[in-house]
Amino acid sequence: MAPPVAERSEFARYLRSLRKRREQTLRDLGEAAGIDFTYLSKIENDQVPVPSVDAIHRLARALKASGAEVGELIRTSDARRVDDKKIEVQPKQSPEEAMLLRRIYSGGFTRSQLRRMLQSADAKER
Amino acid sequence: MKTGVVLKPQHFMSDAYLASAAGAVLRRYFTKAPWRLPVNIELLAEHLFDLVISWELLADEEGALTLGGVRPRTRQLVLNDRARDFFEKNAGSENFTKAHEVAHIMLHVAETPGVEPLFSEVLGPPPIVCTSALKRPPREWQADRCAAYLLMPEDLLRAECMRRELAAWPPMYDLSRFLGVSISALCIRLQELKLVRIDGREITSLQAKR
Numbered sequence: 001m002a003p004p005v006a007e008r009s010e011f012a013r014y015l016r017s018l019r020k021r022r023e024q025t026l027r028d029l030g031e032a033a034g035i036d037f038t039y040l041s042k043i044e045n046d047q048v049p050v051p052s053v054d055a056i057h058r059l060a061r062a063l064k065a066s067g068a069e070v071g072e073l074i075r076t077s078d079a080r081r082v083d084d085k086k087i088e089v090q091p092k093q094s095p096e097e098a099m100l101l102r103r104i105y106s107g108g109f110t111r112s113q114l115r116r117m118l119q120s121a122d123a124k125e126r
Numbered sequence: 127m128k129t130g131v132v133l134k135p136q137h138f139m140s141d142a143y144l145a146s147a148a149g150a151v152l153r154r155y156f157t158k159a160p161w162r163l164p165v166n167i168e169l170l171a172e173h174l175f176d177l178v179i180s181w182e183l184l185a186d187e188e189g190a191l192t193l194g195g196v197r198p199r200t201r202q203l204v205l206n207d208r209a210r211d212f213f214e215k216n217a218g219s220e221n222f223t224k225a226h227e228v229a230h231i232m233l234h235v236a237e238t239p240g241v242e243p244l245f246s247e248v249l250g251p252p253p254i255v256c257t258s259a260l261k262r263p264p265r266e267w268q269a270d271r272c273a274a275y276l277l278m279p280e281d282l283l284r285a286e287c288m289r290r291e292l293a294a295w296p297p298m299y300d301l302s303r304f305l306g307v308s309i310s311a312l313c314i315r316l317q318e319l320k321l322v323r324i325d326g327r328e329i330t331s332l333q334a335k336r
Contacts, residue, residue, distance in 0.1 A: 016178070020172055020173065023169060023173075025166070025168040025169060025172075026168070026179055027168075037181075038181035038207060038210070041179055041180055041181040042180075042181065042182075044178070044180075045178065045180045045202075047180075047182070
């Protein structure tokens, strides 16, 4: 199951927002970039590792992205790669754990939410 | 205040209600898109409902191929990777499935004010799963009807038919491909609107030409 919208990586959300702004469907962009539209949906839903730099450039070309937008795509994809590496350090991790860690690394929780989570985990242990 | 999402209890919905619900959504859609067919249901889903399209591997449900579904909590419109062959062999079925899932969000999911639970993926409403099974519970039937109204709105469909000679099957198939609906869905809709009469393999256009 894919993570909820707010928990998707910045890269996935940014790519989708660029596509939406151009009013392109997954098929439109997939065909223009030479990427299968179902694979593109998996990229936008963080269900596959971040695509290669070459694929990101093809997507950027197909989106007719500006220099600043290409830069942002590269920056967010690099950030996602770093997050993936951090997450990969953990052996035998479930998708839920990876999702949770990704959200923690991206600053997706407030301190009070983190505290409540810890309390809930502590309560479960007892 | 944050909102949660719930599945509405099952209600009777008249055909007129389903048509008017689809009409209201299309009026919003056509403020962003040109007032003409075909309706791009994927853009409608993404722009009006902020649904995220997600192709995934989904398991069969009670022996029937799962075509798609919606996850209300995550606002995902999910399509089954394993149904790609079915969608390719049955022209219009992919588009109709998307419209059907949008209809579920329109008709069967409600946002409720309240505090969002922290682990809401667990506590949120269950996903709605839709299959190719012929036996349709009321919710599925409602979503089917609403999908037909979304993809084939009466006024625009009548106008489109005025431009076409629908007295033979090839132009009927052309129109179904143009609208992105199956030939059977188109036949049902055109007969309802008394635009064609179908008797076996015979097809008669009932559209008065201007």
